[in-house]
Amino acid sequence: MTNTLKAWATPLAIGAFTISTVTGLLIFFDIEMGMIEPVHKWVSWLLVGGVLFHVTANWKQFSGYFSKKPALAIIGTALVVTALSMLPQFGEQKKENPGKVVGQLLEASSLETVALVVKSTPGELVTKLAQNGIVVGDQSLSIKQIALNNKKSPRALLGVIVKDVKSAGPEKGDQD
Numbered sequence: 802m803t804n805t806l807k808a809w810a811t812p813l814a815i816g817a818f819t820i821s822t823v824t825g826l827l828i829f830f831d832i833e834m835g836m837i838e839p840v841h842k843w844v845s846w847l848l849v850g851g852v853l854f855h856v857t858a859n860w861k862q863f864s865g866y867f868s869k870k871p872a873l874a875i876i877g878t879a880l881v882v883t884a885l886s887m888l889p890q891f892g893e894q895k896k897e898n899p900g901k902v903v904g905q906l907l908e909a910s911s912l913e914t915v916a917l918v919v920k921s922t923p924g925e926l927v928t929k930l931a932q933n934g935i936v937v938g939d940q941s942l943s944i945k946q947i948a949l950n951n952k953k954s955p956r957a958l959l960g961v962i963v964k965d966v967k968s969a970g971p972e973k974g975d976q977d
Contacts, residue, residue: 814851
């Protein structure tokens with residue numbers, strides 16, 4: 802049983818470690834293309850499993866480290882760093898996603914205000930929303946309230962509103 806476990810536990814740990822290391826380094830350097838982040842998160846579980854199986858298969862050798870001072874110092878330091886990393890005062894303040902903030906601000910804004918942002922009129926937006934089955938009773942209501950009245954999500958309404966809106970390029974900008 803132990804030989805069978807050793808035959809695949811160590812290669813599993815090495816393979817998962819390689820993937821986790823490469824994807825972790827890419828994330829560290831903000832190179833987050835394709836499936837890097839989800840692969841990193843999910844393969845980390847394989848790494849945990851591979852290491853647990855590896856330790857189980859090599860328990861005699863592993864337990865020997867608990868009698869050596871340098872090994873205990875390294876393991877102890879790793880445990881302290883792990884515990885400290887979970888304390889909120891040592892972490893960065895969570896930065897709010899700017900796109901999410903803008904979306905929340907638009908959801909809280911009236912249809913009249915959103916019309917100004919998308920360079921349209923409230924009447925044009927009322928028509929656009931009506932074509933998508935959304936009834937606007939009062940143009941001074943917030944997008945969130947109009948969505949609630951129509952049993953829709955505010956994001957869905959904003960999606961309808963910004964559909965086909967041409968973004969002002971850097972060379973054109975806002976000329977107001």
